[in-house]
Amino acid sequence: MADLEILGIPLSNYVRSIRMLCEEKGVAYKLNPVFPHSPEVDAIHPAGQIPCLRHGDVALFESKAIATYIDKAFPGPKFIPEDALGAARCEQWVSYGNGKVDDWIMRQFVVPSIFFNKEKGPDTAKIEAALPEIEKCAAALDKALAATGYLVGDALTYADMNVLPMLATGAMFPACKAVLDQHAHVSAYIAKLTARDSFKNTAPPPRA
Ligand SMILES: N[C@@H](CCC(=O)N[C@@H](CS)C(=O)NCC(=O)O)C(=O)O
Known part of the structure; x- marks a missing residue:
């Protein structure tokens, strides 16, 4: 191959x-x-x-x-369910992750917290305005995770791998972490999945 x-x-x-x-x-x-x-x-x-x-x-x-x-x-275990409902739910959480979680955590919170005009400083109004929206994302994920600790069914799927790096990045920032930590299933999910070899082995090299 x-x-x-x-x-x-x-x-x-x-x-x-x-x-x-x-x-x-x-x-x-x-x-x-x-x-x-x-x-x-x-x-x-x-x-x-x-x-x-x-x-x-x-x-x-x-x-x-x-x-x-x-x-x-490729061979190996399947991480996108093959049944109609499982496949749809996986697609649903990937779309939600990309449309909402990525937007509010990464684009509206993390990126403006890191990249800003040195003279003007970060756009704190924009960053703070993202927090209530991150709270909505965390609440939605928390509800979905309550039953099994995974977004789809009772096992790891690509939907989890899609959203985890976004959540883990957000959790590196105290204000975002404080919002995520208010949701016990979300915090447990981040802790459990970031402990997997697949997450650890794909860590970006530290910034110079
Ligand atoms: N919908 C795309 C999003 C990919 C994406 O946003 N990639 C970022 C890096 S994390 C990128 O290439 N940004 C440059 C740009 O949007 O111009 C996907 O799922 O692959």
């Missing part, structure tokens, strides 16, 4: 989710740590985003599509 190549810097949460899936399935891959909008990425993703995948003649973009391909094309 041709080599599987994942394109994207390891700092990207979406790249990490795909790498976690490979780790959990036991699928060997080569990480090509290219930035968004680099020529290799632009050749695959119309908007220049990471992750992308190359596998023989196959090139793919968008993390959920990449996850579906890896889960179906």
Whole structure:
């Protein structure tokens, strides 16, 4: 079988989710740590985003599509359910994770907390306004996790791998962690899943 190549810097949460899936399935891959909008990425993703995948003649973009391909094309345990309802629920939580959790934790809270004009300082109004929305995300996840500790059924799926890096990144910031910690199932979920080898083995290298 041709080599599987994942394109994207390891700092990207979406790249990490795909790498976690490979780790959990036991699928060997080569990480090509290219930035968004680099020529290799632009050749695959119309908007220049990471992750992308190359596998023989196959090139793919968008993390959920990449996850579906890896889960179906390679041997190992399945992390996207095959039954209609399980598959739909997995899709549902991936969409919610990408639409809401990523937006409020990463785009509206983490990114403006890290990247800002040094003279103006961070946009604290924007950062603080994200917290009530992060609270809504945490409440929704907490409710979903209450029964089994996983988002779909009673076992780990790609829906969990998709959202975990977002939650774990948010939890590195005290104000966001305080919101997440108010939800016992969410805190237990972060603690349990960040202890997995798939999460530990995909940690981005420390920033210089
Ligand atoms: N919907 C995309 C989102 C990917 C995404 O936002 N990637 C970020 C890095 S984490 C990126 O490439 N950002 C550069 C950009 O949006 O221009 C997916 O699921 O793959």
